[in-house]
Each structure stands twice: as structure tokens, then as C-alpha cells.
Amino acid sequence: MHYLKVLCGFGFFVLLVSNVWSISGWNEIRGVYDDLCYLRQAHLFQKSGLRGLDTNIALDDDHYLSTKLKEIDFPTWSDPATAPCHTLIPTTKRLVIQYPPGTGFVLALFPEGSQVISLYVLTSLVAFGFALAAAVYASSFFPLVLVVAFGDAALYLMINPTKASYSMAPTMVVCVLAGFLTAKLFASEGRRQRLVLTVSIGLLLGLAVNFRLANLFLSAGYFAFFLVSSVTSRKMEPVLLGSLFGTAFLVGISPTLLANAINAGSPFATTYGGADIAPPELNSGVLWAYAGDLQFGLLIIAGAWTATMLRLSDRSGIRQLALLVAANLVVNLIFFMTHPVFTPYYTIPIGMLSLWTLLFATLIPHREAIRDDIDLRKPMKA
Numbered sequence: 001m002h003y004l005k006v007l008c009g010f011g012f013f014v015l016l017v018s019n020v021w022s023i024s025g026w027n028e029i030r031g032v033y034d035d036l037c038y039l040r041q042a043h044l045f046q047k048s049g050l051r052g053l054d055t056n057i058a059l060d061d062d063h064y065l066s067t068k069l070k071e072i073d074f075p076t077w078s079d080p081a082t083a084p085c086h087t088l089i090p091t092t093k094r095l096v097i098q099y100p101p102g103t104g105f106v107l108a109l110f111p112e113g114s115q116v117i118s119l120y121v122l123t124s125l126v127a128f129g130f131a132l133a134a135a136v137y138a139s140s141f142f143p144l145v146l147v148v149a150f151g152d153a154a155l156y157l158m159i160n161p162t163k164a165s166y167s168m169a170p171t172m173v174v175c176v177l178a179g180f181l182t183a184k185l186f187a188s189e190g191r192r193q194r195l196v197l198t199v200s201i202g203l204l205l206g207l208a209v210n211f212r213l214a215n216l217f218l219s220a221g222y223f224a225f226f227l228v229s230s231v232t233s234r235k236m237e238p239v240l241l242g243s244l245f246g247t248a249f250l251v252g253i254s255p256t257l258l259a260n261a262i263n264a265g266s267p268f269a270t271t272y273g274g275a276d277i278a279p280p281e282l283n284s285g286v287l288w289a290y291a292g293d294l295q296f297g298l299l300i301i302a303g304a305w306t307a308t309m310l311r312l313s314d315r316s317g318i319r320q321l322a323l324l325v326a327a328n329l330v331v332n333l334i335f336f337m338t339h340p341v342f343t344p345y346y347t348i349p350i351g352m353l354s355l356w357t358l359l360f361a362t363l364i365p366h367r368e369a370i371r372d373d374i375d376l377r378k379p380m381k382a
Contacts, residue, residue: 001138001144012128012152023117023124023159028113033085036069037085037097039107040060041101052104053255053259053263057080057083081095085097089263100213106211120158120169123169124158126176128155130154130356131151162345164345165345172349174211175218175356176356186318186361200248201222202245202252217335217350218349221324222245222324223245223246225320230242275340280338282337293344298352302358306358309361328353328354
């Protein structure tokens, strides 16, 4: 097994090098309007610090956005009123960026001109690291095959379709971290460890909302699980865990609430407009688009894997985890399948969060079972 793991790690490294090589040739200004708005938010943070949360177009006194729009030959680049991915807020009469501030903040951590390349290289390194960690957890041949298949897919997805939106890169990091910690949570037997893991997961999923507002739904299954556990259990621990999760989630989401208060006039008012705030409805075109896309395959695998765990696992913790994943999948599918817009990456986050969770939930108990079996075979000391 040791040599197979080394071979597996080498394969992941080759994919990582391929990713870095591809990313190093990217152009930040590729004509996509969303890109310019994320970069403008990053520019505001670099120029004004936390005051960059205020995205009022009137603050574009250095003409950063108009210059970028001119570079891509935007027809009305000199007219702020026509700036793409900005929304006019009726209550404040301000034209503001529609996206939450997290992606811009992360991009602002890197030097202007190489922000996107740096971000995607870093996120690919995170995916590579956790793929290696999964290989270490694999204790026999079949789990290692799972790791190879999923690790290769995860590294590939860091390029395509993740590059379609800059918000996807930090979102994918949250998915792998939250997936690993969720698996650890349901395998944990220590109360203190469960408390720490619950707070960490809640904070991570809250932070994810700052990258993409739709990431709000990544927490749906967790809230449902803690609510049901609190109602059905006679113990206080589920209530405590649920309260801690909700509090940590609220702390994580607070930058978006603050940005909404500044830009939209209320923490709970949206800066989005158009199709993004349209009421849900079933659209056959959207459904068929998902059915023929890579995302559909990921969701099918996640659903089948979850169902298998529910049916075959004899561990209560694993069954509870599978129920949480199932609830999360259902809520996210309902939202995106009734959303009037389709993109090649909308359901990638819930797919990857589910699959990372299921992968580590499969590996950790299996490794522990093998270790326990080995311990039982040791001769008893006199």
C-alpha cells in the first residue's frame, strides 16, 4: 500500500503542476463583466481598507472601473450609469456592486495584476493537500481507488469550471475544509472536539456566503440536522451544538450583512437585481441544461453515495452524516432547479461539499476499523 500511495501522490502532483502551468497563462481581464466587478471590489479594499465595503460607483474617483471597461471595448465605458453587474438601489439612489465582498477581499490579499493567478494557484494547492491527506487515510486498496478517482476530479475542477467565476476559487476551499471537518465531527467521540468542530464548520459556511450569496444554501442541511436533533433528543448537547453552529455562522456572514447595510440600506436588503431576484419557477430549459452538464454527474454520484451509506452503514454517526448530506442536496437542488438562470458552476459547490464530506466519512471510520482490528491481533502483555 505504501508504494501505491506514493504513486497516487505523484499522480496528484503531476496534475497540480499542470494546473499551475495552465493558470500561469491566464489573463485577468478576459472580457467577463463579473471579473471586472470582483477586481473593482479588490481595488477598493487595497485603496481604502475596510472602507472598501462601500461600493458606490461615485467613489470610482480614480476611474478604475471605467478604465477596465475601456480595455474590453465596453460601448458606454464612460457612463457610470451603465456599469455592468452594478445595481441601482431605490432607497439609497446609489449604484453599487451586486456581489458580496468576500471574493474581492480575498483577491485584495494579492498584488494587483497577479491576483487571479495567485488565488487559483493557492486554491489548487489546498485541493492537492487534501487529496494527499485522503490518500494517507486510505487503509486498503478500494478506498485508495476512491481517493485517486475523486482527487483527480477535484484537481481538474479547480480549472474547469471553477475558472468561470472568481468567486468559485475560495468557495471550493471552503467546501474541502468543511467536508473534512464534517466527517471528523460525526466520527468524533470527544465532547470538546465536537464543540470546536461545530464552531469551525459554522464559521466556514458563514464565510462562504461572503464569496457567493447562493452559498447560503450550503448550510441548509446543517441547520435542518441540528434543528431535528434538538427537537428529538432528550440531551442538551444537540441544542448547544446547534446554537454554537448558528452563532458561528452569523459571525461568518457578518461582512455581507455589513456590506448590505452600507450599500443597500439594510443588512437584510439585497444588492442583486434582475433575474437573480426572480421568484422560483420550474423551467424545462434550465432542467435540461443541468441534465446535460458535468454538474449532473457529480450530483448523481453524491446522491448514490449518500443512499449507499444510509442503507449499508451500521454506525449511527455515519447514518446521521448521510442524512445531513441528503438534506443539503435536496434543498440546494430545489433552489437551483427553480432558479431562472443556468451556469456551468452553480451546483458545483454543493456537489463538492457533499463529495468531500462523503469521501472522508468513508475513509476515517474504515481506517479506524482496520487499526482496531490490528490492535486486537496483538498479543496480550503478561
